[in-house]
Each structure stands twice: as structure tokens, then as C-alpha cells.
Amino acid sequence: MSGFNTKAVHAGGGADPQTGAHATPIYQTSTFTYFDAEQGRALFAGEKEGYIYTRISNPTTRALEVKLAALEGAEDAVAFSSGMAAISALMVTVLKSGDEMAFLDPIYGGTDGFFQEILTKFGVTIHRCHDLDALQNVLSDRVKMVFFEPVTNPTLKVWDVEKVVNLARAVGALVVVDNTFPTPYLFRPLEHGADVVVHSATKYLSGHGDLIAGVVAGKADLMHMVRFEGLRHLGGALGPFEAFLLMRGIKTLPIRMDAHARNAQKVAEYLQGHPAVRAVHYAGLRSHPSHEQARRYLKSAGGVLAIELDGGFAACARFLDSLKLFTQAVSLGDVESLACHPASTTHSPMPEEAKKAVGVTDGLVRLSIGIEDADDLIADLEQALRQVKGEDQRELSFLGSSI
Ligand SMILES: Cc1ncc(COP(=O)(O)O)c(C=O)c1O
The missing domain is CATH 3.90.1150.10 (Aspartate Aminotransferase, domain 1)
Incomplete structure (x- = not known):
């Protein structure tokens, strides 16, 4: 499956293994039954794969995550109940007190507010950079993350992505790109050296203004951490019905x-x-x-x-x-x-x-x-x-x- 249109239609889809249903079923359940206590223990110990509880994973949201990872060219993806839930869960998973992070201004005001009002409360120093010279000036090995929107909200400036990636790489910072405006159809940040992509899936991915959702995509080991720390402990899980609607929306992206x-x-x-x-x-x-x-x-x-x-x-x-x-x-x-x-x-x-x-x-x-x-x-x-x-x-x- 190589073409973008083909992936948009088919990735994550296919006949439901239980029933053969052609459209991905909505698994509207909060929890999943263990067939015996040993299965429950093994699932929690991570010795067995399977569904435990919809806050952590669910077959409908999982189908969506597979589609989103395929579209971004990522090893894996984790779906969230909003773009802000995705962004904040990623930050809480990756950053800790004493770290610094830098972002290219402007970004969506809600993300800006989260950086200023929440991250700083937990001891993370934020560097607001209006251009690449300013970014270069603040970069050091204390800066653990560089965050930017390749097409800025709301000024529609397009950054030189590879320059940003090279600057961040030189100090070992994780490069996080909010790809909401272009979507993976117009631009795939991971192909240009970024480490992580986040989205407000509320926007073009959904396309119909009828849901709120978010996504983080990147390397499998980091996505595992994002799921079991940021998603499980903060709890911003996407509901199965929203996941179903998003799957449907993405087919026509x-x-x-x-x-x-x-x-x-x-x-x-x-x-x-x-x-x-x-x-x-x-x-x-x-x-x-x-x-x-x-x-x-x-x-x-x-x-x-x-x-x-x-x-x-x-x-x-x-x-x-x-x-x-x-x-x-x-x-x-x-x-x-x-x-x-x-x-x-x-x-x-x-x-x-x-x-x-x-x-x-x-x-x-x-x-x-x-x-x-x-x-x-x-x-x-x-x-x-x-x-x-x-x-x-x-x-x-x-x-x-x-x-
Ligand atoms: C670029 C960008 N990122 C993130 C968000 C936050 O997404 P959500 O509203 O789905 O939480 C928005 C919302 O407008 C946005 O425009």
C-alpha cells in the first residue's frame, strides 16, 4: 500500500476479524473481559497483547491510529480526545522539571497558553523565538524539545523545516511538529527529519466540524511511553464513536x-x-x-x-x-x-x-x-x-x- 490516497482509504481498515464487517465497527465499550485472572495479570504485566480498558486502547481507536501512522509515515500513533490533550500528554511524557524547550512563534494560542501557564508551573523553561536566529541563540544541551507549526496559525508563515531540524539536532533536542494546517497530505514532517508529529484532528483530518480529537505520531518506543504515561495517567482518551467518524473523514482527506x-x-x-x-x-x-x-x-x-x-x-x-x-x-x-x-x-x-x-x-x-x-x-x-x-x-x- 504505497499511494497516499490508497492509504487514506484502506490503512487501518479491512474486514473486522470477529464479524467480517466491512466498515470498522464502533466498539462502544469502556472495558474488556478477561477470560481468566491469569489473562488479566499478563495483560497488565505487558506479557500479552490485548485490550484492557478504553482509556488506554480500543479496537476502533486502534484502527484509526494505524491509519494515522501510515499517513504520517510513522512507526506508530496514539489518538487523544483533543489536539490539546495530545500536545499536553506528549509534553508531560517527554519533559521534566529543569528542562528547557523552545518554540517558534506564532503557534495556536491554546498551545501557547499551555506552555506559559502549565509547563512553566512544572519547572520547564520556555523560550519563545520569533525567528531562526533567536532559536539558534537559545539552543543548548539543556533544550530538550523544539516545537513549531510548519505553517503558522494564524499568520500562514512557512518555516524552513530542514533548517529548524538541523539546529535542533545539533543540540540533541526532540523536534515536534504540529502538522494540523498542512495535514500529511500536503506535508509529512518525519520525512524531513522531525521526530514527532502532533495534530488537532478536529480540523482537516475530520473535515466536517463534528468532533474534537488529537493525535501524536512517531517512533514506536516513544509512542508506547506516550500511551502508558501521557494517555493512561492524564486520561485524554478518544471515544470510539469519534474514532469512527475520524476514520470516515480521513478517507476523503x-x-x-x-x-x-x-x-x-x-x-x-x-x-x-x-x-x-x-x-x-x-x-x-x-x-x-x-x-x-x-x-x-x-x-x-x-x-x-x-x-x-x-x-x-x-x-x-x-x-x-x-x-x-x-x-x-x-x-x-x-x-x-x-x-x-x-x-x-x-x-x-x-x-x-x-x-x-x-x-x-x-x-x-x-x-x-x-x-x-x-x-x-x-x-x-x-x-x-x-x-x-x-x-x-x-x-x-x-x-x-x-x-
Ligand atoms: C494548530 C493547532 N494546534 C492545536 C490545536 C488544538 O486542538 P484542539 O482544539 O483539537 O484541542 C489547534 C486548535 O485550533 C490548532 O489550530
């Missing part, structure tokens, strides 16, 4: 991602020339500073873009409140188009200086482009941008008349 990216490219090109839009952040645009990096690493620039409007929060609010087809909500990667104001929502945990330094400004709006007709999306954006402009003109004329 390649065709959905192509449709998202095609639409995003059209929308970005339209927005690029718009007089009400100060900047468009989308690496599919030739003019974008990350364009060459995107061509080097990504199959396409994906489905999320960001725009900057003049007039700060007030202008963004007018724009967002005027959208009719786009839904005003956080999250991304759904078949429906979504729009949000990161500085006041998803990225509100970021310190203000960091927001300023990496461009999470009050004028930034993030657009997750769905798979509707691009012309309809453009028409919706056009009418909402007219509202921003109209209001601005009214404000200006009011100002003018009062002077």
Missing part, C-alpha cells in the same frame, strides 16, 4: 484538501487586489514571502489564509458581522467556510508584545476556506468588504464635517 486549496488560491488572488484589504497572507501567492518555502515543502498552500484590514478590531468586527456564507467561529478545516479574529479569540492567550512581534494584529482576520463554490465565497467577501469600506467612509465624512 486528499480530495477535500485539493478542493480547499483550489478555493483558497482563487479567494487569495481576488483579495490580493482588493482596495479594502491591506495584506493577504497566503503562501500560494507568488508575492508572499513564504511562497518559495511553500513550493519546496508543501504539495499546495492549503485552505487557510489571513487578511489585514485597516481600522483594527472595529473594522474586523464590521467585516465579520457582515459575512453571510462564512460562519463566524473559531476552528478551521471544515467543509464549511469559517472566519475569526485571532487576536481577540484563538490567540488571546498570547502576550501582547509577542502578538505585535509576529503580526497577530487587531486588524488580522483568519479565513478557513471551505469547499463551497469559490464564486459564492468571493461574493460574500465582496459584500462584507463593502460594509467595512462604507462604514469607514461614513466615519471619515463625519470626521471631516466636524473639523
Whole structure:
């Protein structure tokens, strides 16, 4: 099974060994019966393979993990009840008091908040790095982990992944990549030297906005630790029904991602020339500073873009409140188009200086482009941008008349 599309459809699937069911059954059970006490002892001692309790593993979630590992080219994967459960379980498994970790800014605000508010409480020193020079400056053998998003949320910058990997490798740090935005269809970090991949599977992997899930993928021995420490002791297990839905969603990941990216490219090109839009952040645009990096690493620039409007929060609010087809909500990667104001929502945990330094400004709006007709999306954006402009003109004329 070598092609990505084939793996997306078949990996982890196949006839159920008990019943021959073609679709992976939902094993909706909390616990699994031992046929005698000796079996229970052997399972707990790790002398026998088998299912014990759904917080640790379950046949439906296991089928999903096999699929996810195949797609990322990883030895194994562990599924979680959310992206944050996956990220926090990995950190708790790998890091200990006295360690240092570095991350490339920006990242999802919830991850940022977890690093600042939780990891530091447990004695881990965090280095926030705005660029690769800053990263190089903080790296030492005390830094045990380097974490980054290859396509940044929400600014859509594409990092030079191999440069980051080489810097981290030089000090023996574990390289962890949050691959939520590109998904393994557009980019596979392990092929470029990263050690671990994490995901909010809530987004494109699911694709339908109807579940919350996360995943960690990497070497089998590390995934064993993640399962028996981070998952078992913290307890962020994915339910079997969500695992089933995710399996189903992933089967169409390649065709959905192509449709998202095609639409995003059209929308970005339209927005690029718009007089009400100060900047468009989308690496599919030739003019974008990350364009060459995107061509080097990504199959396409994906489905999320960001725009900057003049007039700060007030202008963004007018724009967002005027959208009719786009839904005003956080999250991304759904078949429906979504729009949000990161500085006041998803990225509100970021310190203000960091927001300023990496461009999470009050004028930034993030657009997750769905798979509707691009012309309809453009028409919706056009009418909402007219509202921003109209209001601005009214404000200006009011100002003018009062002077
Ligand atoms: C890049 C990224 N990583 C992680 C997360 C957290 O995932 P979840 O919401 O599934 O916990 C998000 C959520 O928006 C995200 O955008």
C-alpha cells in the first residue's frame, strides 16, 4: 500500500476479524473481559497483547491510529480526545522539571497558553523565538524539545523545516511538529527529519466540524511511553464513536484538501487586489514571502489564509458581522467556510508584545476556506468588504464635517 490516497482509504481498515464487517465497527465499550485472572495479570504485566480498558486502547481507536501512522509515515500513533490533550500528554511524557524547550512563534494560542501557564508551573523553561536566529541563540544541551507549526496559525508563515531540524539536532533536542494546517497530505514532517508529529484532528483530518480529537505520531518506543504515561495517567482518551467518524473523514482527506486549496488560491488572488484589504497572507501567492518555502515543502498552500484590514478590531468586527456564507467561529478545516479574529479569540492567550512581534494584529482576520463554490465565497467577501469600506467612509465624512 504505497499511494497516499490508497492509504487514506484502506490503512487501518479491512474486514473486522470477529464479524467480517466491512466498515470498522464502533466498539462502544469502556472495558474488556478477561477470560481468566491469569489473562488479566499478563495483560497488565505487558506479557500479552490485548485490550484492557478504553482509556488506554480500543479496537476502533486502534484502527484509526494505524491509519494515522501510515499517513504520517510513522512507526506508530496514539489518538487523544483533543489536539490539546495530545500536545499536553506528549509534553508531560517527554519533559521534566529543569528542562528547557523552545518554540517558534506564532503557534495556536491554546498551545501557547499551555506552555506559559502549565509547563512553566512544572519547572520547564520556555523560550519563545520569533525567528531562526533567536532559536539558534537559545539552543543548548539543556533544550530538550523544539516545537513549531510548519505553517503558522494564524499568520500562514512557512518555516524552513530542514533548517529548524538541523539546529535542533545539533543540540540533541526532540523536534515536534504540529502538522494540523498542512495535514500529511500536503506535508509529512518525519520525512524531513522531525521526530514527532502532533495534530488537532478536529480540523482537516475530520473535515466536517463534528468532533474534537488529537493525535501524536512517531517512533514506536516513544509512542508506547506516550500511551502508558501521557494517555493512561492524564486520561485524554478518544471515544470510539469519534474514532469512527475520524476514520470516515480521513478517507476523503486528499480530495477535500485539493478542493480547499483550489478555493483558497482563487479567494487569495481576488483579495490580493482588493482596495479594502491591506495584506493577504497566503503562501500560494507568488508575492508572499513564504511562497518559495511553500513550493519546496508543501504539495499546495492549503485552505487557510489571513487578511489585514485597516481600522483594527472595529473594522474586523464590521467585516465579520457582515459575512453571510462564512460562519463566524473559531476552528478551521471544515467543509464549511469559517472566519475569526485571532487576536481577540484563538490567540488571546498570547502576550501582547509577542502578538505585535509576529503580526497577530487587531486588524488580522483568519479565513478557513471551505469547499463551497469559490464564486459564492468571493461574493460574500465582496459584500462584507463593502460594509467595512462604507462604514469607514461614513466615519471619515463625519470626521471631516466636524473639523
Ligand atoms: C494548530 C493547532 N494546534 C492545536 C490545536 C488544538 O486542538 P484542539 O482544539 O483539537 O484541542 C489547534 C486548535 O485550533 C490548532 O489550530
